[in-house]
Amino acid sequence: MKKDIILAGVGGQGILSIAAVIGIAAVESGRYLKQAEVHGMSQRGGAVESHLRISDKPVHSDLIPEGECDMILSVEPMEALRHLPFLAAEGWIVTSSNPFRNIEDYPVDEQIFAEIRKVRNHILLDAEKIAGEVGSRRVSNMVMLGAASVHLDLPAKKLEEAMETLFGRKGEDVVRMNIAALQAGRDAGKRV
Amino acid sequence: MSKLVLLGDEAVAQGALDAGLSGVYAYPGTPSTEITEYIQRSGQARQRNVHADWSVNEKTALEAALGMSYAGKRSMACMKHVGLNVAADPFMNAALTGVSGGLLVVAADDPSMHSSQNEQDSRFYGKFAMIPVLEPSSQQEAYDLTRYGFGLSEKFRLPVMIRVTTRLAHSRSAVIRSAAREENSMALPANLRQFILLPALARKKFKLLLSTFEELEEEGKSSGLNRLEKGTGKKRGVIACGLAYNYYREVAEMHRLDDPVLKISQYPVHPELLRNFVNAVEEVFVLEEGYPLVEESLRGVLESRYVIRGRMDGALPRDGELNPSLVEKALGVREGQPVTVPEIVKDRPPALCNGCGHIDMFKALNEAIADYGPGRVFSDIGCYTLGALPPYNAINSCVDMGASVTMAKGAADAGMFPSVAVIGDSTFTHSGMTGLLDAVLEASPVTVIISDNSTTGMTGGQKSHATGRLVEICGGLGVEKEHVRVMIPLRKNHDKNVAIIREELAHQGVSVVISQRECIQMVRKKRVS
Structure with a gap:
């Protein structure tokens, strides 16, 4: 088993939390892991990404080679497209459809969606709407993780346990809302 | 022993703690910051009372680490690659004094300049100083080599450099720990003249260093790391x-x-x-x-x-x-045609956060200086460097920590008026204070705007040593009291702030405007916790 995932988004959208949850779940499932993050200047509202590699065998490179990525998991639709050169022919794009417009020349939504639909395996979700229904738009990132988890070889239970580990100190309510977002995302992902 | 999932930076930190570290000294800088932050959070470090407070800059950090080594204990100084330029003086000379307790200098390089002004390779510094350099290739090696590095340092009585790069520093993987070693106890160096680099002594020390080099090459052969x-x-x-x-x-x-x-x-x-x-x-x-x-x-x-x-x-x-x-x-093995990014995908550069005090400061400055025309604002290293981008287009330089103040002075010497420096609070105490004294000594007509957000923002909000001290520091350096002005950068104060900056721009001597409002990210963090 080997899964190479690129997490994408805009600084502040919570992709490092997604990375942390998958990372903990992978290690707790006895898998090898490497996960490269972006820190520093780009975190200030710029494009950010994380390369996440999970395998049964030791992982060499911290970065995923071009054309080898199994999944681009994005919390922002244009950011999903930025990493297309990395996606394998049979790879998945799982992305939120909610644009984050903090630049003047941001393209028209429909153009972005059309490009995403060109990739055979794609999930395009209104994550903010689903997150709002379970309690808060802030957990949109976990909705996307839920949708992606349908195509990740990690048990949902392990992901939920990882959320408890990660968010436990923030209180039970936070854990519960994140888990609810994960489940709602998972249900939505299955329907696609 | 236990298995942890750690960033490369954190693996260095854990390796140092398990090697009996007594103190880490550092100034925040991407991609090195997480080493010291890990030690600050570590229960193991707290229990042992390991020193982990931030230093004012990389030079003071490395010197303090050398002092701890003098006293026989294991110490570590951590910095980003360009931070080593700041610490280059003690770095080069520590190779001559040698060490007593093990001393590691961790240099975190940033090839591709993800968050830096250049991509200099710190291995050349190691070669220049003629000390051993260790370059881990994985998180586990980062842990193991840090532990080995302390032993190596004490074996050859030399500082040892650990060189990491962004991708290792900021990538996470499993690390297996080995049993922790005790700290060294305090002990003076056997030779109390070891650290005196008077020319006559320094010449001997340099010959000693030269004669050690072949042994270092041998060590690199027998250690198994090459x-x-x-x-x-x-x-x-x-x-x-x-x-x-x-x-x-x-x-x-x-x-x-x-x-x-x-x-x-x-x-x-x-x-x-x-x-x-x-x-x-x-x-x-x-x-x-x-x-x-x-x-x-x-x-x-x-x-x-x-x-x-x-x-x-x-x-x-x-x-x-x-x-x-x-x-x-x-290697000529790449197959297939590369896929390109669709043209509709636009660049998304970093930007100042909504509600950031730097924004209100730049808006006030831009209006106040408009009459003089563009091109008169030097700036520095920090979030406010983003003031170079639209819509502000407010600054004309970003070179190195503290350079805004001294470049403004030089340009004023050349006759440019007004000559303005925009510098952050933490950058000011890092390297801006000495330049301000230069300006005071000659009563140079410069206006220094200290954009004080009470934190070291770009690296994620570490303690700023300037907090609560700026008025006193500027007064102490000799800036006239009536020309140390404080303003609160909020939209409602805009006209008042424009007036303050305008008055100080017109002043024919040194003036300082402290634009003081806490970093919006730190305010949010406090609210959440």
């Missing part, structure tokens, strides 16, 4: 330094390559290792993250029968960080 990994291929050999080793292994697995590999994680590299390796193959690829240090040493300047491939002949790009795809291309 090791030959045999392959069935006879044609091509690969020399892979640090992180580049992983990229080769990745590509080799993908394409079933089996070239002999010389894995390098310790410098200086024994010439015999290189010679034997190169002689056994027809061509050699040198893969290194950063500048071509090993490649350059192999090429030399004389004509040679050897075929050396790498960054200097275009097999790999001369600049930027490596990745598996670049290595695939260099």
